[in-house]
Amino acid sequence: MGTVLSQAVSGGQADLDVVAARRRRARLRAVLVVIVLLAAFSVWAVIDGGAQLYLQRFFDGITNGLLYGLAALSLVIVFKATGIINFAQGPMAMLGCYLALTVLEMWPMPVLLAIVIAMVVSGLGGAVLERVLIRPFDPDNHMAIIIVTLALFLGFNALAALVWGFRPLSFPSPFPQGTADAIEIAGARLSYQAIGTALLVVGAVVVLELVLNRTRLGLSFRCVANDVANSRLLGIDIGRTVQFSWALAAAVGTLGACLIAPSTYVDPGFMNKILVYAFAAATLGGLDSIRGALAGGLLTGLSVSLVTGYLPGVGSELGLVVGFAMIIAVLQFKPAGLFGNRAMERV
């Protein structure tokens, strides 16, 4: 059976291929525009301030960008499964970071181990949160759920202030952090801390891809992300899959916060600024794409580092403005982001 079919069905294939090719070209064009913009800015920057300064800014941008990408990933994971942006993701990651600090204080252990423990606990916490506060709501009522996440945003900030106070705490780096712990490339400093962080982020993304592509829960997640109604007909328990996405996002978010914390400090609001960059990264990458989130993070990190480092009048405290400007620009000119599919499908 199926032989006539095999020969006859190729009729509509040509059209589909054309659509796919057009989509690929549009994507390539958008990525090219961004790269050309960055390259042009870089050329001006090198001429203006010299190669060494530029390289330093570039390294800073890439390191920060990977962390923004990781934070964006935690937004993307929940968005893919539910179509909802979890505004509480920043404070959730902040709580995870405090948790790691507390664990370190109570039992002396390697920093990395404390981070892993905090990730596991936040994962469980994310799962409980989904079950208790998110699942009771109609999943199609996005507004209600988003308001719940906004309430959690405020609640978690207050909770952290209550438990740990407002005093900024320092977070130990899992990597050597002295002034000598760095390699020099053409006069620019690339610290072991930055290299180690970058390797951890890449490792985390590889593990995440393996979980999503090689496990049963990962397959369920990809089905639900694609089509909830049809996933139900596959026998997939939608609630449990969404719960899995919350747990995964919470663990990824905590890792991100713990890797960001050594270069900032920990206080109840410390992830809120990062959340803006994560939003910029996620919208740029296209909210529903994992690789897009990472690429978006790199582009956001680079842009913020270069713009605040070179444009007179835009000091480092105006980095947030750059983040917001990027969000607005993406939503204005390319709502689907560089790698996303959702908005493009509607066209």
Add this chain to the structure above:
Amino acid sequence: MTEPLLRMSGVRAYYDGVEALHGIDITVDTGEVVVVLGANGAGKTTTLRSICQLTTTTGEIRFDGDLISGASTSSIVRRGIAMVPQGRGTLGDLSVEDNLLAGAVTRRDKGVAGDIASWYETFPRLAQRRHQTAGSLSGGEQQMLAIARALMLRPRLLLMDEPSLGLAPVIVRDLFDVLARINRERGVAIVLVEQNAVLALDIAQRGYVLEAGNLVLSASADQLRQDDAVRLAYLGN
């Protein structure tokens, strides 16, 4: 008489509180092909959705003697009822192979890889496109993938909603050959909702006719073919 595989008794279905099925009784025996005919809006799709509990229902639905009305869709699917909805129900972003794996996502046995290989043998076209996304397949290929995916569950009952919709006639004929063969060789019972009554009655043993949410006729496929009203309304002569 033994208990049928599926028994719907006095089933009413609701969409947002509005009753769409007004108390219908349908049975399907093990290994049987049953066709459901009716005009647009008669409640054919709603009947299938009721079986999977994708709509609110009252009345009793039993599968293999067990009460399934009120159960969750995922638990009903796990019991062995697979549905191919209108519009195929394939997952467009996932590859052909992942779609087949997804069909077996609730199975815990070791036979999944073997089943996928046998479907590739049945539909070589799917094997060629195994790493392409399902969304890039043509309509006929997607329907084949949808059937293979549904049967990856190793169901005892297959619900097919308008499988011929949007397909060229030559492909539709082939599709019904495939369905008949699946029923014959695997003993899977099929409930077929179909506009193309001629072909559907060819492979079915029995049929029901729905009209505005009521069951108006229940007869063997031969009787339905002879029935004047059915001939006029659905067979075009």
